[in-house]
Amino acid sequence: MDTSEITSDHQKKTARYAKAMGHPIRMYVLELLSKQNCCYSGDLTNILPIAKSTLSQHLKELKNSGLIQGEIEPPKIRYCLNHEAWAEAQKLFKDFLGC
Amino acid sequence: MDTSEITSDHQKKTARYAKAMGHPIRMYVLELLSKQNCCYSGDLTNILPIAKSTLSQHLKELKNSGLIQGEIEPPKIRYCLNHEAWAEAQKLFKDFLGC
DNA sequence: TTCGCTGTTCGTGAAATTGCGAACAAAAAT
DNA sequence: ATTTTTGTTCGCAATTTCACGAACAGCGAA
Numbered sequence: 733m734d735t736s737e738i739t740s741d742h743q744k745k746t747a748r749y750a751k752a753m754g755h756p757i758r759m760y761v762l763e764l765l766s767k768q769n770c771c772y773s774g775d776l777t778n779i780l781p782i783a784k785s786t787l788s789q790h791l792k793e794l795k796n797s798g799l800i801q802g803e804i805e806p807p808k809i810r811y812c813l814n815h816e817a818w819a820e821a822q823k824l825f826k827d828f829l830g831c
Numbered sequence: 832m833d834t835s836e837i838t839s840d841h842q843k844k845t846a847r848y849a850k851a852m853g854h855p856i857r858m859y860v861l862e863l864l865s866k867q868n869c870c871y872s873g874d875l876t877n878i879l880p881i882a883k884s885t886l887s888q889h890l891k892e893l894k895n896s897g898l899i900q901g902e903i904e905p906p907k908i909r910y911c912l913n914h915e916a917w918a919e920a921q922k923l924f925k926d927f928l929g930c
Numbered sequence: 931t932t933c934g935c936t937g938t939t940c941g942t943g944a945a946a947t948t949g950c951g952a953a954c955a956a957a958a959a960t
Numbered sequence: 961a962t963t964t965t966t967g968t969t970c971g972c973a974a975t976t977t978c979a980c981g982a983a984c985a986g987c988g989a990a
Contacts, residue, residue: 735881754850785949787967789968873935884982906936906987
């Protein structure tokens with residue numbers, strides 16, 4: 733079905749950000765990045781008890797949502813928050829939750 | 832794998848709330864309830880271009896997350912926010928997003 | 931007792947998600 | 961040139977999600 737006429741653009745956007753946050757591993761990554769600015773994928777692989785392919789998938793989902801971005805520093809990749817998207821998410825959830 | 836030792840309780844909780852918010856239809860319902868206090872399932876069925884069984888599934892997901900609750904007023908059901916869970920979600924997302 | 935209304939559950943199908951190991955690719959190190 | 965390191969992608973399996981129509985269940989109305 734097509735709900736595009738009922739649900740608003742900000743509802744779709746908020747839902748998209750929420751979906752990206754809807755997994756504890758991704759919450760962990762986002763919280764880590766909001767505290768320390770950036771991190772390396774390899775470091776996360778050493779910390780988190782999941783396969784590096786699984787971590788790669790989670791990071792991809794966060795990138796696809798726009799919340800983080802990765803900068804290649806061969807052979808590593810440095811991940812950080814995408815501040816533009818982060819600010820947008822802040823505003824959307826503040827408006828939505830009223831806090 | 833078991834990430835229960837790495838991801839914290841608040842990260843799991845925030846992820847759970849985020850998951851419930853991760854669909855535009857559920858965002859629509861939550862926003863409606865935050866504005867007008869309560870609504871009837873049947874009214875939503877008339878507004879939203881989705882099958883009533885689909886709406887029932889979405890409402891069930893919101894109930895399972897704790898964000899809403901339904902009160903039976905035969906033959907209808909009246910849905911409203913669960914203010915305790917809503918307040919918790921407000922705090923969790925405020926702490927997480929820093930807004 | 932039967933009918934009508936409201937909402938849920940079931941079964942289905944398709945798609946998405948989640949996890950993994952293996953294979954691959956790019957770059958640096960040797 | 962080869963090896964090592966880092967991270968991605970593929971294929972797989974299992975599960976979940978999302979959508980629906982049909983059947984079911986509870987209640988009030990007739």
